[in-house]
Amino acid sequence: MEIVMAVVIGILFMSATYLMLSKSILRIIIGTGLLSHGAHLLILTMGGLKRGSVPLLGESAGPYVDPLPQALILTAIVISFGVTSLFLVVAYRTYQELGTDNMDKLRGKESNE
Amino acid sequence: MSSLHWAILSPFFIACFIPLVYKQFHRVHTGWFVLFLPIVLFIYFTGFIHEVGDGRHLSASLGWIPSLGINFDVYADGLSLLFSLLITGIGALVILYSIYYLDKDKEKLHTFYVYLLLFMGSMLGLVLSDNLIVLYMFWEFTSLSSFLLIGYWYHRERSRYGAQKSLLITVLGGLSMLGGFVLLSFMGDTYSIRELMGQTGELATDPLFTASLLLILLGAFTKSAQFPFHIWLPDAMEAPTPVSAYLHSATMVKAGIYLVARLSPVFAESSLWFWLIASAGILTLVWGSYSAVKQTDLKAILAYSTISQLGMIMSLLGAGAAALHYESMDKNIYMAATVAAVFHLINHATFKGSLFMAAGIVDHETGTRDIRKLGGLMNFMPITFTITIIGAFSMAGLPPFNGFLSKEMFFTSMVRVTEMEIFNMETWGVLFPVLAWVGSIFTFVYSMIIVLKTFTGKFKPEKLEKKPHEAPLGMLIPPVILASLVIIFGFFPNLLASTVIEPAVAAIQPGLSQKQFQIHISHWHGFTIELYMTLGVILLGSLLYITWDKWKCVYHIIPGRLSLNRMYDALLAGMERGSIGVTKLFMTGYIRTYLVYIFLFFIVSLGITLWREDAFAFDVGNTAPVRLYEVIISVIIATSAIVILFAKSRLTSIIILGAIGYMVSLFFVLFRAPDLALTQLVIETISVALFLLCFYHLPKLSSRKEERVAFRLNNALISIGVGVIVALIALSSHSNKLFESISNYYIENAYEEAGGKNIVNVILVDFRGLDTMFEITVLGIAALGIFALIKLRLARGTLKDENE
Numbered sequence: 001m002e003i004v005m006a007v008v009i010g011i012l013f014m015s016a017t018y019l020m021l022s023k024s025i026l027r028i029i030i031g032t033g034l035l036s037h038g039a040h041l042l043i044l045t046m047g048g049l050k051r052g053s054v055p056l057l058g059e060s061a062g063p064y065v066d067p068l069p070q071a072l073i074l075t076a077i078v079i080s081f082g083v084t085s086l087f088l089v090v091a092y093r094t095y096q097e098l099g100t101d102n103m104d105k106l107r108g109k110e111s112n113e
Numbered sequence: 114m115s116s117l118h119w120a121i122l123s124p125f126f127i128a129c130f131i132p133l134v135y136k137q138f139h140r141v142h143t144g145w146f147v148l149f150l151p152i153v154l155f156i157y158f159t160g161f162i163h164e165v166g167d168g169r170h171l172s173a174s175l176g177w178i179p180s181l182g183i184n185f186d187v188y189a190d191g192l193s194l195l196f197s198l199l200i201t202g203i204g205a206l207v208i209l210y211s212i213y214y215l216d217k218d219k220e221k222l223h224t225f226y227v228y229l230l231l232f233m234g235s236m237l238g239l240v241l242s243d244n245l246i247v248l249y250m251f252w253e254f255t256s257l258s259s260f261l262l263i264g265y266w267y268h269r270e271r272s273r274y275g276a277q278k279s280l281l282i283t284v285l286g287g288l289s290m291l292g293g294f295v296l297l298s299f300m301g302d303t304y305s306i307r308e309l310m311g312q313t314g315e316l317a318t319d320p321l322f323t324a325s326l327l328l329i330l331l332g333a334f335t336k337s338a339q340f341p342f343h344i345w346l347p348d349a350m351e352a353p354t355p356v357s358a359y360l361h362s363a364t365m366v367k368a369g370i371y372l373v374a375r376l377s378p379v380f381a382e383s384s385l386w387f388w389l390i391a392s393a394g395i396l397t398l399v400w401g402s403y404s405a406v407k408q409t410d411l412k413a414i415l416a417y418s419t420i421s422q423l424g425m426i427m428s429l430l431g432a433g434a435a436a437l438h439y440e441s442m443d444k445n446i447y448m449a450a451t452v453a454a455v456f457h458l459i460n461h462a463t464f465k466g467s468l469f470m471a472a473g474i475v476d477h478e479t480g481t482r483d484i485r486k487l488g489g490l491m492n493f494m495p496i497t498f499t500i501t502i503i504g505a506f507s508m509a510g511l512p513p514f515n516g517f518l519s520k521e522m523f524f525t526s527m528v529r530v531t532e533m534e535i536f537n538m539e540t541w542g543v544l545f546p547v548l549a550w551v552g553s554i555f556t557f558v559y560s561m562i563i564v565l566k567t568f569t570g571k572f573k574p575e576k577l578e579k580k581p582h583e584a585p586l587g588m589l590i591p592p593v594i595l596a597s598l599v600i601i602f603g604f605f606p607n608l609l610a611s612t613v614i615e616p617a618v619a620a621i622q623p624g625l626s627q628k629q630f631q632i633h634i635s636h637w638h639g640f641t642i643e644l645y646m647t648l649g650v651i652l653l654g655s656l657l658y659i660t661w662d663k664w665k666c667v668y669h670i671i672p673g674r675l676s677l678n679r680m681y682d683a684l685l686a687g688m689e690r691g692s693i694g695v696t697k698l699f700m701t702g703y704i705r706t707y708l709v710y711i712f713l714f715f716i717v718s719l720g721i722t723l724w725r726e727d728a729f730a731f732d733v734g735n736t737a738p739v740r741l742y743e744v745i746i747s748v749i750i751a752t753s754a755i756v757i758l759f760a761k762s763r764l765t766s767i768i769i770l771g772a773i774g775y776m777v778s779l780f781f782v783l784f785r786a787p788d789l790a791l792t793q794l795v796i797e798t799i800s801v802a803l804f805l806l807c808f809y810h811l812p813k814l815s816s817r818k819e820e821r822v823a824f825r826l827n828n829a830l831i832s833i834g835v836g837v838i839v840a841l842i843a844l845s846s847h848s849n850k851l852f853e854s855i856s857n858y859y860i861e862n863a864y865e866e867a868g869g870k871n872i873v874n875v876i877l878v879d880f881r882g883l884d885t886m887f888e889i890t891v892l893g894i895a896a897l898g899i900f901a902l903i904k905l906r907l908a909r910g911t912l913k914d915e916n917e
Contacts, residue, residue, distance in 0.1 A: 041780065070873045073786075
């Protein structure tokens, strides 16, 4: 299963990169969203996808799945959400102030350098 | 702190009080308060002459950074004493001169004297220190104070140009010299010059020896304006004349000479040392005197003449280095070159100082230094005329002045160079006397130009700004003293021989004991080859001066377009253009370009590492079984991730992103992560809502057409590369599991230690609670940031108003 996951993660990273190289701000932010999905799945996969029970004691006595990557991912999800929402608001303000979402036009003038 | 330390540091202390004195006693010329210091120091240093003449030396140590072996060690032997006397003696005369030269109401005197005192102190420190690092420190101090002095009239463009040029060139040399010092101290394991001299033989076999030699010589050559680094000196003539007289004729430009003389005992074993110094010196001599002839500005002539005389001293030091290689023979013959170098060093300081001061007087009293405008000043300024004649004739090497003696000794040494049987001198040695002779002819020509074009010929009052008259007495005293010294040393050269020159020569060649040589300088050698050479110089020189108008067009051919100044300017401009070009080439201002660099670096560095370390491993042994649900979700995620690229409208892409997010939370369900699934669902929902918000507020522009991402092959290749690399690394790191997870501890202790059954939550708030705290902080900051972004609106218009 890990091999399949590695391929899926690779595809997620590929799409994310392609979107981040595009012109529109919104697409770039969609790209970062894809990238964080890929990263989260990567952490999960690298922790091992072995069968086991949900890491809740008392559900069953059996071997549990590794709880540590889950805790790490939970933290990562929250942080990436915070950052993404900030980005989105920045993008929103950019639209309002500058009237464009084209990264090629958001260059600053030569005189401002 | 010994008295020597106080002597070195006293100019720095006094410099601190100069601005105060300037403010307090504005009606008295500040120079009077400065003048006492060099006089006191000069008297102090003369007190050592007797002691040092007996072959003793003074030394003292002061801890600075003892743990690194860097101490403020001072050491005064014949060479250091000679330089100290020059620095303080000429320093006193120059300050006296400057009191009359600089107007106390028009000039900012306090800065002038602060810079001058800084310079004097650092020059004293340079010649007296025994520690290489301390020597370097004072060396750079002289560069800096010289920079400040050249740029003294900073409102003039030429001054700033000259100051920048001299700083760039001397600091280039200074830094390379530091490199040479560091290498030298590596080899000898000490910073002390004394101790390094004791290891001469061992050092010469060290592999770092040549590199250190070359680097140190670069420093000495740039400071002492040797070819081709001499170009800063003529431009430094924008400084006030006292500065030119002091720094650029008598003291700072001799720092390189001092360094070469000081380190001769360490490096003279090598033939490279001999060849570099002797040939750089003789080239500089010829080029400097050749270039001096075409100048029309008095100070420019003197600048090139300084260059040429420095070359002469340098070539003599090179020839003197050969004395070390004649162990068995009578050494006096080969010592003669070193004696000549030291003697001419003194002579040059005297006559060049007086010539600069005379040029300054002419400038001060007529308003110009251009020899095309000057002429016939003999009757107006008889004293200045006399001073100039003495200085210029001494410079040209005419009897009975001291320049004649050192010129004769110079010819003697250069003729003897041909007899040397070392370093392939048999083949090339004959060039030295020929070049020396040619250089001397040009020296004669420009010396005549200085005297005759300024003071004889037709008086041209219409071209002069002021009505010329003799300078005030105070301005004349310093050059008169120097000119008298020229005559005194000319008639009684042996006054210097045993007191100053012998100890200095002994310091340059410490292997030879004091008693082995007695210097006797005499005017009359008999009808020797040197005498005929001098006669030839006078004859040919006069001929050239008379026919000057006929052959001056030769300067259009050489150097013509290929002058070194043009090359320097072109080099600077080229470097600036080049770096601007390179920067513009890759700093495009488009964020996409920078992302491309970052991704390419990621691909290349990781790909090469994987390939070179042979790190890729593939092992299916440790994998979990593949199940249908998971495969279906994987396929959905993979296809949607690809489809999102082809989505035409933004709405579609946002919805597909949402779909991927929900699929990921389904994954979390399948992989037994309920908390993750919950969080992911909620957060994905909010994110999509935010995305839609953004989308909704897009500006309504008619040009805004929904379009799909334009396909670019480069972008596609880069993103495929990133994806492949990530997948490969994931696979190979999964195949190389080195040790078991630590999670068993959490599973076993979640209930016993923390009292919770949900292991993930226990980890988040108990075992690793700190992470959670800061993640909360992140959310808080993001929320505040968003609030601020929306609420705080300083429109650009209002901001502008505030600024105005």
